[in-house]
Amino acid sequence: MISSIAELISDRIGTMPAGERRAAQTLIANYPLIGLKTAAEFSAAAGVSSPTILRFVARLGFQNYPEFQSTLQDELAAQLQSPASRTLNPSSLGGSAVSPMLEATLDNMRETFRHLSDKQLADIVAKLADRRGKTYLIGGRFTDPLARYMAAHLAIVQPNVFHLAGQESIWRDRLIDMGKRDVLVIFDIRRYQDSLVRFAETAHQRGVQIVLFTDQWLSPIARFARHVIAGRTAVPSAWDSSAALFVVAETLIGAVTRQLEADSAKRIRELESLR
Amino acid sequence: MISSIAELISDRIGTMPAGERRAAQTLIANYPLIGLKTAAEFSAAAGVSSPTILRFVARLGFQNYPEFQSTLQDELAAQLQSPASRTLNPSSLGGSAVSPMLEATLDNMRETFRHLSDKQLADIVAKLADRRGKTYLIGGRFTDPLARYMAAHLAIVQPNVFHLAGQESIWRDRLIDMGKRDVLVIFDIRRYQDSLVRFAETAHQRGVQIVLFTDQWLSPIARFARHVIAGRTAVPSAWDSSAALFVVAETLIGAVTRQLEADSAKRIRELESLR
DNA sequence: GGAGCGCTGTATCGTATGTTACGTATTTTG
DNA sequence: CAAAATACGTAACATACGATACAGCGCTCC
Structure with a gap:
């Protein structure tokens, strides 16, 4: 062979x-x-x-x-x-059944961050932490949970964070409230969903800044996006992995929180007292 | 430079x-x-x-x-x-803000999987792939997206997978349908939610097998759980990280899919034709 | 609302690149 | 040792690629 x-x-x-x-x-x-x-x-x-x-x-x-x-x-x-296949010889590590999956995932993360500059992340953080506009989040069939995860955290450190859920018609209607100062965070990996692309296009036309989380082949939404985060998704499984994007999301969440530290601390105290 | x-x-x-x-x-x-x-x-x-x-x-x-x-x-x-120079991000040398986050996350994953035996995972996979019973998934405030993510995938390769969403009263009522053959997958990390603990306890009393995703300090639900997956969550951020648990979830999803390969392939083809 | 500027795509042009034909050199075989 | 076959380089050719000029369009700023 x-x-x-x-x-x-x-x-x-x-x-x-x-x-x-x-x-x-x-x-x-x-x-x-x-x-x-x-x-x-x-x-x-x-x-x-x-x-x-x-x-x-x-x-x-x-x-x-x-x-x-x-x-x-x-x-x-x-x-x-797949940096792993090159650097290490296959025989060197003990043959665990799960480790190919873990190894691939770790590689994906390193590789994803390697293509991500501090400056790029800083720009996105600045935009997400900018409280003059609203933040909307939405995802595709399998990635919508990531949008939820991010929304759940961001909504705590600042107001005006909305996760767009439910039927397409529902979130399409929300477009009416979106404008220039707003940010739309979209998660879209293969197979890219037409509904999301249409949504992104309309939002873009309304002047909304789009932050796109996608895979390395880039969703068509990249056309309209102000910022694109391309994560590696290949793993030895029937499914693509969103783990790298997940870690980027967590990184952004952490950075935004630090950015808003003064305000968010006060806000969190208030939330505590509401329970 | x-x-x-x-x-x-x-x-x-x-x-x-x-x-x-x-x-x-x-x-x-x-x-x-x-x-x-x-x-x-x-x-x-x-x-x-x-x-x-x-x-x-x-x-x-x-x-x-x-x-x-x-x-x-x-x-x-x-x-x-020089293969070595490729693996590290140039920015990781000069005090980058993101790379400590990445490094901590990678460590968390390695550490999490180190404490996870193949046998333990195999048992869980066998249980999740067992089609005699139903599979329910639920999570806490920040981890529910992980439950959704897992449910979205599992529901494709097999029937009878349900994500428990919405208000507490809604999913409490679903307890009535749960029995010995069923599995309940719960995500719960600090700060542990009382509502989930109560829910888990009742389910346990009804004979439901519980698979718990939690942090290394173990949610009180561990008491009732048949299988416990303890993920590392510490990162240099104001928030805990669920990334390690996410990767475990993806690993399980992949393994279950492979387990059901014959059936799931047929099922996926059917789903395709429904679109 | 109008004028100006800047960005982008279409169409055309020139050129560098891959391709091929041919003649010479070199090796191989009877 | 001779003759043939194979290999190699030179030079001419054609294609496809990058470069450029130009026009249409949207956008911003008066």
Whole structure:
């Protein structure tokens, strides 16, 4: 079973003529980056001519150079998305049944936060903590609980936080109260829901700022969103994982609370006395 | 000090017009691979035109698209050569506000799963997948969204899954339908809610098996529970974190789905056709 | 409400890139 | 040692890619 181009090469390098072998060796030595550059640059690095490079990729079974590059990119993409598979050898850890799921989830979180800058989060926190406008939250079929979770916390540290629940017609009607100063937090991962997209579009037209929690393939709502948080969702399960988005949500909740510390502390005391 | 293109983007994304911001977001979400493809493919993925992509890279300070791609490749090369440097976020070095939160959460998860045996999980899965009885789910003030999340998934792979929502009196009345073969999944972390404890006690008296998700200090409901999952909740925030429990929930969802694979696949197909 | 500015997409252009044909060099085999 | 076959590079070609000019549109600010 040959899965990567690197394996394919080492499998066939013996049957190659001298020039192509030099190409193969340079590619292996700088794998896979040389292969992503132009055929001319590749040929220069290998010290051969560009036609030799083309014959080389043809011998590997590719129709043309772009096809070869695409395959390399796909390979790279697969590597970059699951850091674990690359860093640790499979035999090193004890074979627990649950740990693949846990490991994947931990990777997803690290990866999600790696693509999330402090500045981006700070901007979102500032917007969520801005009390001149209202905050609305809504989610899709499986992610609506995340919207609820976030709403439950935010509603405690500040007024004017609303979770949009129930039937579509109900929350569509709420659009009438939304305007420029307001924020709409939407959770939407595959398979993206049309109803949410329509809702987001209308809200956007009304000038509402949208904060979108989605997966790495980006919900179509990203079109209308002011801020996009792309979480990794891939786990060894029949379902996608929302855990990374959940942690981002908790991080934001914590940051908003700290931001509003003075006010929220007072508010929380008041709430306590109401019980 | 800006070292990577990703940082550069998050630094300037605030000043970008809508179209270029979409480009920026898609690049961040699929970093950095989309940027290595052609401008046309990039533009299609971002849902904008190719000139917008070119204006985007120009705004980042590049003379032309190839120069932008070369920089991305160099960055990738540096990463691939020292795998260690990739795993840590550059911002985690200089006192970032978010990464303590992430680190604590990751620790919580590892710690939570360390105290969770495969056998314990397998028992719970077996019980949840047992279709002779009904499954009820409920949670506390902040954890009810977790109950909803779990219910939303379980209800798809098997019948007779119910989330108990609304006012206390409503779900108390549902006790009448609960019996020995049924399972009640409860989420309860500090501060533990009296209403839930009373509910759990009554259910227990009726012979209902209780699966409890709680924190490491154990809700009083643990007294009545057949299975207890104790998650770590401590994070540097004003709030406790439910993320570890969330991941356990997802793990169970995945395991139950696999357990019921044959039946659930058929069921899911049926559901699809109902849309 | 009107004028100005800035953003974005369409269409066109030039060019860099991959591709192919061909001739020479090199190796292999009878 | 000779002849043939294979490999390799040079040069011409075509395509597809990035760049640019321009027009339409929405937005903001008087």
